[in-house]
Amino acid sequence: MTISEDAALRILKRTLPRAYSAASGRKVRVGIGDDAALLSHGQLSPSRQELVWTVDACEEDTHFLWQWMTPEDVAHKAFHAALSDIPAMGAAPVAALCQLTLGPRVSAAWLSKFAEQQRECALTTSTPLVGGNITLGESTRVITTVLGSVDARRVLLRSGAKPKDEVWLIGQIGVAGAGLRLLQARPTRSRGRGSQVACLEAFRRPRALVSEGKKLGPLAHACMDVSDGLARDAGQLAEASGVRVVLEQAGVEAILSESLKDLARSQGWDALHLALQGGEDYALLATGPKEKRPRFAQVIGRVEQAGRGSPVGAFLSSGTSLRALAGGFVHRPRK
């Protein structure tokens, strides 16, 4: 009776093809299937600027439990998680709208703190929150939709990766997943101690890499944000581009943060596994030519041509071994 997220997405992609969007007489450059929608609107964009527009959910019991997060945490996470798709396209944010469903535990004090933090997020990211809608419900849910604009020649799609590109990572991975594990083991709003602090913060207060994404526009060939785990997201980029994304295990291990490694050591966790499979990082995964690599990008692999005996996909390389990456992260806080 029930349906998986992937099966649902397949149905939607099948039922809502690009064809009918084009039939509307307006040019939808990217609809379903990338980080955000990309619209060419004749009258609105004569100077080759295009709109980038995304929507994302941050829902109690799916993305977080009430006892894990202060109202400021919820506001911050919802805002930055949605915003993250804008730099993932090489775009700059224009504005955001918020659909807010308030569960029975929301008090006026809670909402005030929430709203103040959303204002803070809007100010620090130059993304004015220009409206939204409020509903009362059984649980608290924040749906954020964000518009951005981008020079049409510099937009970064998942499908742009080219053989011989380097694979770049911008930001941290695995840290938020470690924070999530801590919260699943012991629900708390405490900020933690030692190496826990950075991990809990990465989960509760991810940061959309707005300026990095904008700078990547003229440098990279492809980009996406890492929200479902590096393994799964690298696979999606590979499939969209029709290439092989080969991650170097040593390269990935070299960029893991000290906090993640310390915490993994003390808890008996596998830091590499967390980096590959942990979700909600909101780092950027990009590919581009070596000579254009910006200083903030860390090299974790390379793009190779697919062909006979070399299928499209994401792989992890270690010495002479090469294994296909699979799996990924599904939002289910209780598991």
Next chain:
Amino acid sequence: MTISEDAALRILKRTLPRAYSAASGRKVRVGIGDDAALLSHGQLSPSRQELVWTVDACEEDTHFLWQWMTPEDVAHKAFHAALSDIPAMGAAPVAALCQLTLGPRVSAAWLSKFAEQQRECALTTSTPLVGGNITLGESTRVITTVLGSVDARRVLLRSGAKPKDEVWLIGQIGVAGAGLRLLQARPTRSRGRGSQVACLEAFRRPRALVSEGKKLGPLAHACMDVSDGLARDAGQLAEASGVRVVLEQAGVEAILSESLKDLARSQGWDALHLALQGGEDYALLATGPKEKRPRFAQVIGRVEQAGRGSPVGAFLSSGTSLRALAGGFVHRPRK
């Protein structure tokens, strides 16, 4: 501990003022407080076209019960309810995005029917659905965000009503509220019989008045969609414009549909009360000068200047009596 929708809105309005939107260096003409956000984006709109952007929720247990609606009904209602804010601004739709949370009762068959109906809605309204996001959750929820564009000189705000304007209603009111009462009394997906049919259909399949809204742009002074009941919405228009909106009881009664009157008669309901207090009509309430009234607009009252002893607000006039209108509709299917 819990908070009302109005109290929540007040907090948000207080915390998220227009000032900081303006501080971003982009011009936000209308943020929180009207039907949709209105953006002037220098590079995107040199020809005085502006973006109109809205978000709306259609959630199980808040806006509908599972046993009331086919998947096609849910798809249609969610899409048109969100879209309705675009003609309410005198704008034309550009595109829509959908955040879909799937509850445990959603099957692949359900979702296929849902998606096909959304495609149908997109095609018939020329509003391509260009993407979205999927989440799994405890109940099914559809959040739709819609972009539109409008000539900056023809945008219709709630605040534009002028003394001596006529008050126009476009579309039906009260019918959806009657449909809701039927469903609350007896949950069913049946299409009904006799006068029930039109009322159930009005609740399950409201129609955003896309072409009417666009035509109103150069004719009307103010416009909004009627979703929380005519009484409440007329009051909001009056307050935003700083005027008195005086509805003629005879004028309102004259436009009630035969289906509504028949059903009210057979059920012992007050049709006028349903027209004033019933929600989810998605009709358009506009004001404008008599000489510009389009043929599809029905006159139901007049706009008067407020002043000493004549407070701002919405009123119902009948013969020599005049009473202030209050109340309105809050989405709570179980009550």
